Amino acid sequence: MAGAVSTNDPTQTPKRFHVKSFGCQMNVYDSERMGDLLSAEGMTAADSPDDADVVVLNTCHIREKAAEKLYSDIGRLRQPRADGSRPTIVAAGCVAQAEGAEIAVRAPAVDVIVGPLAYHRLPQLLEQARQQRAIDIDMPPVPKFDALPARKVTQASAFLTVQEGCDKFCTFCVVPYTRGPETSRPAADLLREAEGLVARGVKEITLLGQNVNAYHGGLNLAGLIRELAAIDGLARIRYTTSHPRDMDDDLIRAHAEVDKLMPYLHLPVQAGSSRILKAMNRAHTRESYLASLAQLRAARPDIALSGDFIVGFPGETEADFEETLTIVREVRYAAAFSFKYSVRPGTPAATMADQVPEDVKDERLQRLQAVIAEESLAFNRSTIGRRCTVLLERPGRKPGQLIGKTPWLQSAIVSLPGAKIGDLVEVDIVGAMPNSVETVPVSTREGTAA
Ligand code: 5AD
Numbered sequence: 001m002a003g004a005v006s007t008n009d010p011t012q013t014p015k016r017f018h019v020k021s022f023g024c025q026m027n028v029y030d031s032e033r034m035g036d037l038l039s040a041e042g043m044t045a046a047d048s049p050d051d052a053d054v055v056v057l058n059t060c061h062i063r064e065k066a067a068e069k070l071y072s073d074i075g076r077l078r079q080p081r082a083d084g085s086r087p088t089i090v091a092a093g094c095v096a097q098a099e100g101a102e103i104a105v106r107a108p109a110v111d112v113i114v115g116p117l118a119y120h121r122l123p124q125l126l127e128q129a130r131q132q133r134a135i136d137i138d139m140p141p142v143p144k145f146d147a148l149p150a151r152k153v154t155q156a157s158a159f160l161t162v163q164e165g166c167d168k169f170c171t172f173c174v175v176p177y178t179r180g181p182e183t184s185r186p187a188a189d190l191l192r193e194a195e196g197l198v199a200r201g202v203k204e205i206t207l208l209g210q211n212v213n214a215y216h217g218g219l220n221l222a223g224l225i226r227e228l229a230a231i232d233g234l235a236r237i238r239y240t241t242s243h244p245r246d247m248d249d250d251l252i253r254a255h256a257e258v259d260k261l262m263p264y265l266h267l268p269v270q271a272g273s274s275r276i277l278k279a280m281n282r283a284h285t286r287e288s289y290l291a292s293l294a295q296l297r298a299a300r301p302d303i304a305l306s307g308d309f310i311v312g313f314p315g316e317t318e319a320d321f322e323e324t325l326t327i328v329r330e331v332r333y334a335a336a337f338s339f340k341y342s343v344r345p346g347t348p349a350a351t352m353a354d355q356v357p358e359d360v361k362d363e364r365l366q367r368l369q370a371v372i373a374e375e376s377l378a379f380n381r382s383t384i385g386r387r388c389t390v391l392l393e394r395p396g397r398k399p400g401q402l403i404g405k406t407p408w409l410q411s412a413i414v415s416l417p418g419a420k421i422g423d424l425v426e427v428d429i430v431g432a433m434p435n436s437v438e439t440v441p442v443s444t445r446e447g448t449a450a
C-alpha cells in the first residue's frame, strides 16, 4: 500500500487539520478531543477540509446512511487540488470501527482507519501513515481515557466523559458492537479533572456517557455527582444519556438533594408501546418508565424531561405508534429527538419480519414531530413567570446580547450591559418561543421599577 496512498509530499509534516463530526454528542466530544491531540502536536485547525493537510471524518453509525456519507466524502477529498496535493484522509468513529476492513478494501484513498477506542493513538497513526496505511480498530481492555491530554477549555460549560460503551443490546442499535462493553473512569481521576476545568473558568460540567447512569467507577453516578457538587466554583452539573433501567433510587434522591444538579433529564423511552419495547429489548415497559418519571417528579417537581423516539420499528402497528403519541402527551416532554427506524446490518432488528414501509415511517415521523413541537412550546410557555439563573455561554447575534441556558436547558438571550460569558445572571422568563425563551434580567427590571 506504501506510496499509493501518500499525500503530495510525504516528507513534509502536516500543518493543518480539519475534523468533521457526523453524529451524536459523544461523537462531537471525540472530535474535539482529536482536535486537542493534533493541536498538542503543533498542528492548527482549518475551518474547511479544503485548507487542511489532514482531514478526519469522524463517523457515527447511529445516523442514517452513515457509510454512504463517508464514502462520498472520501470520493471528494481524494480528488487532487489545484496544486496537485490531496489531504491525508482519516476515517474515524463508529463506522470505521464496525466496517474498517471493508473501508480498507473499498477506499484505498483512506490513509488511517481508527476506531473510537483507539483515537488517542492518532498522532502515531498519522506518523505511521507517512510510510504505509495505518489501521487501529482494536478494542483494548484498557480504556483510552488515561492517554488523552487535558481538555482545552474556552467555554463556561464543558463535557466530561465518565463512561463509554454499552451492554444493553437494544435490538436496533449498533453501539454495543462498535463502542464495546460499558467501562467507567475512576472517580478520583474525574474529580481531579473537574477541579482543573473549574480552575480554568468552567461553571457547568455535563457528565457524558453512552449509558451514563450505569457509571460505576468506585462510586455510582449519584455518588460522583455529590462529590462534584462539593467543588467550589462549579455551579451546575448535568449528565447524559441515561437508560431507564439504571435510574436508581440513589440517583433520583440526588435530584431532590443536590442543588447544583440541574432539573433536566434526557431519558430516552424509544417507543410508547410495551410490546414494541419488548421487541427492542429495552428492559423497561411503558408503565415502568412512567413510574420512574413519577418518582423523579416527586423528588424534583420542576424537572424537565427529554427523550429519544424511534418510529417504524419492525412490526410497529398504527395502534403501537399511537401509544408513542400518547406517551409524549402524557409525559409533557420539554424536548425530544425522533428518528425513523433504520436498519443497521448485524443487529437483531435488521432481520425481523414486518419491516415498516418507508412512506409509513415518514408519515409517522411527521405526526410525532408535530406533537413534540406542541409539547416543547407548551413547556416553554409553562416557565413564563419563573425567576431563574442563566449561564451565559456565547455571544448573541446582536451587539450586547449573550446566549445562555436556563436550568431547564432552554436557550435564553440575555441583554445586560457589562455581562460576560461565564456569568450566571438572574432573570425572569417573560416569553416563550418554540426553541428558546425571552428573559429580562432581574437587575434591569428592578432598576426600571425604581
Ligand atoms: N434507527 C433509528 N434510530 C436509532 N437510534 C439508534 N439506533 C437507531 C436505528 N437503528 C436512535 C435512538 C437513540 C438515538 C441516539 O438514536 O433513539 O436513543
Ligand code: SF4
Residues within 6 Å of the ligand: 166, 167, 168, 169, 170, 173, 174, 175, 176, 210, 211, 243
Ligand atoms: Fe444503543 Fe440501547 Fe445501548 Fe442506547 S442503551 S447505546 S440505544 S444499545
